[in-house]
Amino acid sequence: MESVVIDGNGERVVTELSQIMELVRQLEGYLGGSQTQEEECRRLASQISSLTERSITLITCLDSGGRKRSAASPLSDASDAPFKPTKKRRSANKVKNQVRVSAGGGGGDIPADDGHSWRKYGQKEILGAKYPRAYYRCTHRHSQGCAATKQVQRADEDPTLFDIVYLDDHTCVQNGAAAVAPAAEHNPNAHNLLQSMSSNLTVKTEGAQGWVAAAAAPFCLPSTPASACLQAAAAAELSPFSAPSTTSENWGVSPATSDSNQHAAASSFPPFEVVAGGDLQFEFGEVVSALADVPDDFDISSFFA
DNA sequence: ACGATTTGACCACG
């Protein structure tokens, strides 16, 4: 289906992610070391986080910058049908974020939780796909009018992988946002986080054949308690899918606390173009933010010209 | 009893 398509900036994202992987490698080398090494760990984690966030911004900008439904704003276009609550699809202008995640933990059955509560409302066989696609919407759809939905589909080639397409942002409020961040604060957890990262951080390009790994994690560790980390990270509201649309000046700024999107609807367009062909898709899932709780004291400028 | 999931049907969109 439609995927996020990036041109020149795609290269840049790949570059950044390569740097991220390098940092992770370094970080791993420091694990279990002395105090000073722990400090180095934190520093590297900080860098990883920032780089990742930037990459996410690149992607989400592109993705959500296109057009967002002005949920209740009459001030814009008349061309857009005054959507009545029919049961039909209004796929036209929805914010899409496609992500590929590996099945959570040993169960292998379901992709790791992303910190939001979803309710399944349908499942369908998709032509040409080996596995059916499941449809979920936010549990708080009625209580809070949250329009977020997602589609989960098992990858044809690798049943342990799931392609998840998120449609629309969450407008609901999930509490406990601050409660979990500490997971990234202490070194003993770093290993888990790294494991999460190594098993989930993947940048892929989509060619004629579908998903092709362009840069995979250089190290793989068995049996990952990933879901806990994932949940922690996502609950901390650092999910890549809630990043506000932004201009380039905002890079590196952490959107730590807000999930009230929707009012950003009128903001600007992404600083890059969407073209056809040479797709580059992003999919590091929730994990990328697992190392997110960082001081903002690090200088990202040393990484980019 | 209530909320979540399953499943067949409906129907918009391409």
Place this chain on the structure above:
DNA sequence: CGTGGTCAAATCGT
């Protein structure tokens, strides 16, 4: 007209 997104009744789980 086929495909895929959603609805809603039936079913299941707690």
